[in-house]
Amino acid sequence: MYDIRGLNEECGVFGIWNHPHAATLTYMALHSLQHRGQEGAGIVCSNGESLFGARGMGLLTEAISDAQLESLQGFQNAIGHVRYATTGASEIANVQPFLFKHSKGDLGLAHNGNLTNAVQIRHALESEGSVFQTTSDSEVLAHLLIRGKSPNIKTNQKAALNQVKGAFSCVMLNTNQLAAVRDNNGVRPLMLGEVDGAYCVASETCAFQAIGATYIRDIEPGELITFSGENDIDYDYYSTNINHNMCSMEYVYFARPDSEFHKHSIYNVRKALGKKLASEMGIEADIVIGVPDSSLQAAKGFSEYTGIPNEQGLLKNRYIGRTFITPDQSVREKQVRMKHSPIRDVIEGKRVVVIDDSIVRGTTSKYIVKALKSAGAKEVHMGISSPPLVDPCYYGIDVSTHAELMAAQHTVEEMKEMIGADSLTYLSVEGMHEVFREFDSKGECDACFTGNYPIEIVDHQLPEVKELKRRGV
Secondary structure: OOOHHHHOOOOEEEEEEOOOOHHHHHHHHHHHOHHHOOOEEEEEEEOOOOEEEEEEEOOHHHHOOHHHHHHOOOOOEEEEEEEOOOOOOOOHHHOOOEEEOOOOOOEEEEEEEEEOOHHHHHHHHHHOOOOOOOOOOHHHHHHHHHOOOOOOHHHHHHHHHOOOOEEEEEEEEEOOEEEEEEOOOOOOOOEEEEEOOEEEEEOOOHHHHHHOOEEEEEOOOOEEEEEEOOOEEEEEEOOOOOOOOEEHHHHHHHOOOOOEEOOEEHHHHHHHHHHHHHHHHOOOOOEEEEOOOOOHHHHHHHHHHHOOOEOOOEEEOOOOOOHHHOOOHHHHHHHHHHHEEEOHHHHOOOEEEEEEOOOOOOHHHHHHHHHHHHOOOOEEEEEEOOOOOOOOOOOOOOOOOHHHOHHHHOOHHHHHHHHOOOEEEEOOHHHHHHHHHHOOOOOEEOHHHHOOOOOOOOHHHOHHHHHHHHOOO
16 A cells, blocks of 8 residues: 555755766755755766766765765766655655656656645556656656656656646756756745856755855746756746745744745744744743744744743753654654753743744653753743644645644643643734745745645545545554
8 A cells, every 4th residue: 555654754955057066065955954854865966978876864974975975076967855754664765866767868856845646646657557666756756757758858847747736846857957846836945046156956045055055046836947058047937827835834843044935034034933922922931941943033032022031941962853853753752851951050940931833742842841840940831933733734744644733632721731831822823924924925835724725635535545544544
């Protein structure tokens, strides 16, 4: 049975065209995107005649050895990928970029997001004789690209992209061009940059900073950009049905605070979310602390609005990964205990407001409240700088069932009791969107907060997928 849970991934992509150190710069860029995926990484390069690649499991430094990176030197064009995968799909076959050898020419593909009709298309392709080597939805797109009948590569790309639904930011490499595309709803981010006269694209602008590149602009929803020749660039769109539904959680949690969307820093967006939460929360306390790292900016904004001193009350172990994207619950619970330690001298005898960006399963929140009270906090008030997560994401985040979401199963009052907090306050949906509009957002996907899905979820209507969901798979 096709593993629908294995489709969900939150990854990072990078591509660079016509640079003498393409592989090295790709490696450096992927380092800065490591927060978007920690279970596999890869690079595919072109020498103008063939494609060559290296990939492996684990963090980038584990996935690609020095010898492998050395073997990719001298090539001027490259794409790269860091991957997060759910349970059952963490295997080398699913690590991207994919590299396909075909009589029509080599194809490299790296994809961030989730195709919501991949199972349907896969079934149709298999019925016609196609053979799949992975459980990744990205391979479905590769089959469609290769099956194109036009001698024009872009025509085939447009035809393939118009067959798939869902969220995707992709880089596609062949021997004579690199193409970058963002889905027509713009759910997943993709940015255009330039370094040493060479064009590059990345999931976040922090990758540009890592290699000394200049951030030009966000790639628009539905936009298809092609790099070829010396420095030729072609701007086009694969679809005229354009909507703006940037993932709200990119602002709230996923992106690094030094990245920018729409020329505005995530740091300032998160500060503004904290200020808006403070205006809605109305609490008296002695100190406010943020849960490291993605909530520190919201805590600072909360402090600036209320005048409550912002302290570092939790110390983070830097050698523990992001628990939200750790696929096994038992491992998550162990990591949480290792990850955050309260600083007693800061906490003891104080009324504490602790700011976090979200509550997913409740594991982290419950531990933090208990740890702060064990360290002598008189009161612990939990503030969340986003609305309650009440619905699954089908567009590329590791939350695919209601059973995984604490807020989908319990009221806010019940959650407060379960995590042991003296109060629990979420930012309102309206307040969140108000903040995003302040930073020139043209529209966001808030399906995980509201159940309003902007893109049809085709696969989840299939009988076999409904059965998987019924069984909790």
